[in-house]
Amino acid sequence: MKLKRDSAAVNSEMIRKPIQRWAPLFLIPMVASFLIGFVWPFFHGLFLSFCKFRTTSDWEWIGIDNYGKALTDESFMYSFGFTAIFAVVSLVLINVFAFAVAYALTQKIKGANLFRTVFFMPNLIGGIVLGYIWSMIFDGFLSYYQTSILMDTELGFWGLIILTCWQQIGYMMIIYIAGLQAVPEDMLEAAKIDGASAMQTLFKVTIPNVMPSITICTFLSLTNGFKLFDQNLALTGGSPYIINPDGTSIHTTEMLALNIYQTFYGQNTASRGVAQAKAVLFFILVAGLALAQLSATRKKEVQQ
Amino acid sequence: MKKLFAVLMALVMVLSFAACGQDDEPSVYWLNFKPESDEALKEIAEMYTAETGIPVEIVTAASGTYSETLTAEMDKANAPTIFVVSPNGVPTWGDYCLDLTGTPIANELATDAYNVYDGDKLVSIGYCYECYGIIVNNALLKKAGHDVSEITNFDSLKAVVEDITANKDTLGFSAFTSAGMDGSSSWRFTGHLINLEYVHEYRDNPEAWGNGAYGPAELTGDYMDNFKALYDLMVENSTTDRKELATGGFDAAAEFANGEAAFYCNGNWEFQGLLDKGMNAEDLYMIPYYSGIEGEEKAGLNCGTENYWAINGKASQADIDATMDFLVWLVTDAEASEKAVTTFGVMPYKSAAESTNRFLAQANAYLADGCYNFAWVTNYQPNVDAYRETAVNALNAYNADPSDANWATVVTAFIDGWAVQYAAANG
CATH class of the missing domain: 3.40.190.10 (Periplasmic binding protein-like II)
Structure with missing residues (x-):
């Protein structure tokens, strides 16, 4: 940047210098809250996963025992499988529907703005509230067949899928709309002149151009699927259980985050370290998936 | 860079002073287990503060979240001095409980039927039964x-x-x-x-x-x-x-x-x-x-009962003494114990007010x-x-x-x- 001689200009040396000097001061609030709210708890949590503890300041080092217990926990493995299936199904459904809705709402139809607002609104409701509202809706309907969302694993699974789709399609839709609006008009026009059909235009021009949006949305919906907690807690709470003859039980609609929570609070403090170890494994899993997915989709993005 | 350090150090100092700045004044902090008693207990706390000047804080855990709330509160510098430990909480919280054997509040008990022990240690005492x-x-x-x-x-x-x-x-x-x-x-x-x-x-x-x-x-x-x-x-x-x-x-x-x-x-x-x-x-x-x-x-x-008082043995001696005084006052003062019995039903203490609950009277009649x-x-x-x-x-x-x-x-x-x-x- 070329410095202006005029000392009153915004980028003049006289004004820029003190700002540069004091910049760290202005960074402190953000850096401090990041350190206090994220970095410190993260490393403390990592540390506690190697401990037996009651409160976070009252611990005893026991090494990797917790990880052994977490990995041999049948319910944790079940939750992993259930969550994986859930994440894949919700990823596909959310993105297909969100893209379709976004595509429809960018086709200059009447009331598009109203529709966008309405579709986005479920996102503004908290997960616990949504879970209870939908459990009432589902049970109101299912009681007609004398059953309940709590009675059947399949019902619970699809209930969670419907709820998650309903909540997240609107959000992803907004991202897709932004992407679709950024597709260059001249490219679409050129395709039209070259005689491309609507389908060809969609798959050969539009979709490659919205790849950045697709990256973001698949990334978000995949991690959201894995991290789902409040909706799971409020809608099914893990019910129904399969009760094994030896008295142990498998919570058939319990996802990973809820499994960790139940391990932490549902049982004696001996299992808090195990819950913490599960949480660390959970973090590695989600972070790994997200990074892999990000690098895979990045390669497909077109350079404009 | 030096200035940045200076600023950071100043910030750290301010924060640590704030942390040290806790008063040594005795105070009572009751982490209450019964949501339905929250209002009555707050009134009782105000009565006690008005009478003695000692602050009594009542915090009520939302229904079904006592274990979560207690875990979080116990971690704080200003941890509860009174909390609820029922028999199945002893493995977790037993170490935190003051041994109540022979303490003034234990001496006020009318029966030992609602005491919880960890070995010989009296970890908690019932404050009402149902x-x-x-x-x-x-x-x-x-x-x-x-x-x-x-x-x-x-x-x-x-x-x-x-x-x-x-x-x-x-x-x-x-x-x-x-x-x-x-x-x-x-x-x-x-x-x-x-x-x-x-x-x-x-x-x-x-x-x-x-x-x-x-x-x-x-x-x-x-x-x-x-x-x-x-x-x-x-x-x-x-x-x-x-x-x-x-x-x-x-x-x-x-x-x-x-x-x-x-x-x-x-x-x-x-x-x-x-x-x-x-x-x-x-x-x-x-x-x-x-x-x-x-x-x-x-x-x-x-x-x-599943309502047991435990006193936090890891609190400062001044807070433990204040808590003990408060509990003794609660079960002996005519007005306070009447208020407490109205919300709790009945309290198994020698000088506490009589219960007016018909079902409890029937329970006693069976016995x-x-x-x-x-x-x-x-x-x-x-x-x-x-x-x-x-x-x-x-x-x-x-x-x-x-x-x-x-x-x-x-x-x-x-x-x-x-x-x-x-x-x-x-x-």
Whole structure:
């Protein structure tokens, strides 16, 4: 940047210098809250996963025992499988529907703005509230067949899928709309002149151009699927259980985050370290998936 | 860069001063377990502060989240000085409890029936006790041509209940209120009704239960048929189809108060609420869990408590002393103890105010008649939340399809589930 001689200009040396000097001061609030709210708890949590503890300041080092217990926990493995299936199904459904809705709402139809607002609104409701509202809706309907969302694993699974789709399609839709609006008009026009059909235009021009949006949305919906907690807690709470003859039980609609929570609070403090170890494994899993997915989709993005 | 460091250091200093800046003034912090008592306790706290100048903070954990709240609060520099430790909380919190043996507050106790020990250490003391059983609306029984005095065992209970069901349409009410299985109601069965199984096992073999000091590693399940008999009677003669119970959302208290059902499974804490809903005190009776066990004509109500005071032994001596003074004042001061007894029902302390709760009076009348008490050995349920949730799931499946196979699962959940959770909690 070329410095202006005029000392009153915004980028003049006289004004820029003190700002540069004091910049760290202005960074402190953000850096401090990041350190206090994220970095410190993260490393403390990592540390506690190697401990037996009651409160976070009252611990005893026991090494990797917790990880052994977490990995041999049948319910944790079940939750992993259930969550994986859930994440894949919700990823596909959310993105297909969100893209379709976004595509429809960018086709200059009447009331598009109203529709966008309405579709986005479920996102503004908290997960616990949504879970209870939908459990009432589902049970109101299912009681007609004398059953309940709590009675059947399949019902619970699809209930969670419907709820998650309903909540997240609107959000992803907004991202897709932004992407679709950024597709260059001249490219679409050129395709039209070259005689491309609507389908060809969609798959050969539009979709490659919205790849950045697709990256973001698949990334978000995949991690959201894995991290789902409040909706799971409020809608099914893990019910129904399969009760094994030896008295142990498998919570058939319990996802990973809820499994960790139940391990932490549902049982004696001996299992808090195990819950913490599960949480660390959970973090590695989600972070790994997200990074892999990000690098895979990045390669497909077109350079404009 | 130097300046940045200077600023950072200054910030750290300010923060650490703030942390050190805690006053050494004695104060009391009670992490309350009973949401329904929150308001009354806050009034009591204000009375005490006005009288002595010592600040008393009352924080109430939201219903069903005591364990989470206690875990978080205990971590703070200003941790609770009074908190609730019931027998199944001893493995977790025993180390935090001050040994109350011989302390001024322990000397005020009228009975040692509600003390919790960890070895020789008195970790917590009951501050109120409660009773539960089957609440009866005798006005409705009379309407059906019966009286509560007819009911002395399972057979007579069953006869009255089935007679009401047979004439349900002409009478306009059912025998039992709904037995909803959502979180607001399922504890009446997975926590209370199941006590009839535990308490009879305990009576058969008190040694396995440390004579009431702790729970056994395994149960025998000898009385599950009795539990089944009474449970089936309750759900099959009720306002609600048993297949709908899993959904929950029913209001059994309202059904009972509106005269839609004559029997209601619950405890003495409902008394004031039922009067407030317009019921007459003299119509209300509480009868034991009659389930066809031999000699049950001499059964009493389930009396016990899950409300125990523990004092935080890791608090400063000044806070411990202030807390002790506050508790002694609470159970001896006429005005304060009257307020406390109104919200708690009854307090087992020598100088505390008398109780006015009719159900508690009936519980005492049973005992005075020489009936045996159903101690709350249900308090020893290991990993109580996980254990009960499993039982709820088993009962849901059984209610949807009352087959023998599904009943076997209920037995597994209650009996084998106990052993599993016991091992997890104590392993």
